[in-house]
Amino acid sequence: MSRGKLTVLAAALVGCAGLATVTVATPATASAPMAPAGAADFTGYQLVKLPNANVPNFARRTLRCPAGKQVVSGGAEAQGNGAILVGSFPTDDGTGWIGIGRQIGYNDVGISVFAICANVT
Structure with a gap:
């Protein structure tokens, strides 16, 4: 890194x-x-990635942490001409990250999602 x-x-x-x-x-x-x-206390830090994939506009792409880990931070990226990241936030249960986007003039958008996961005690 x-x-x-x-x-x-x-x-x-x-x-x-x-x-x-x-x-x-x-x-x-x-x-x-x-x-x-x-x-x-945070141990077992791990960066988890959901590679870019085209999804319908406003569809959620959800990335989950490995079993037993919680998300401590995260982000998302919208890719494409006129792509807009609409949302980037943790899941309600704290075990993953969600990315939402749209692309002007198209029915789909490329979305990548990233999460920093760790054992949290």
Whole structure:
């Protein structure tokens, strides 16, 4: 993972409730964010991707974390001429991420979804 991607990832994780510090390291030694006493503990960090696929405008593409993990952040991308990302948000149960888009002048749009998943205790 490039340093630029790690910086973006660190910025995304800082927005998580209860996190005070984010430790960014090389992928071989990457560690979970540090949390203050009494806050959630994150282990088993994993970036999960749902590659681009064309779906009807406004259709939801849902990405699920591996069993036992919760989503701690995520995002989506709309691809195509005139593509617009309409929604990017976690699932109600906190185990995945949803991406929704539309493409002006077309009946479908390319949507990719990304989630940062971890064991949360």
